Amino acid sequence: MRVTSAVPSRKRRKRAIQRAKGFYGASSKQIRTVYDAIDKADAHAYTGRKEKKRQYRRLWTVRINAACRMLDFSYSKLIDGLKKANITLNRKVIADLAVKDMDAFKALVEKAKAAC
Numbered sequence: 001m002r003v004t005s006a007v008p009s010r011k012r013r014k015r016a017i018q019r020a021k022g023f024y025g026a027s028s029k030q031i032r033t034v035y036d037a038i039d040k041a042d043a044h045a046y047t048g049r050k051e052k053k054r055q056y057r058r059l060w061t062v063r064i065n066a067a068c069r070m071l072d073f074s075y076s077k078l079i080d081g082l083k084k085a086n087i088t089l090n091r092k093v094i095a096d097l098a099v100k101d102m103d104a105f106k107a108l109v110e111k112a113k114a115a116c
Helices: 006-019 031-070 075-084 091-100 102-115
Strands: none
Touching (some): 006 031, 031 075, 091 102
């Protein structure tokens, strides 16, 4: 009797087609193009995960700079002053302070000014 891989291969194809649901045209229906589309989607997803980190850092920088400008100071001087004052806060935390707790951010700016 001939052994076929009918059940596992159908399961594999079904899983691939399920992942390609919502893709445009044949990319969601024909198995050969589905495999290509999934590979490309995975590549874009990988790139996107790396890109997200860069985008958030840029957002934090913009927020910090905007808050600094309101206090007649610059982003670069703030970062330099914090380094000289030995204050190790990452940009995410500083941006959060700038948005949610302006008094704490003002205190940071004053320490940075003193250290410059």
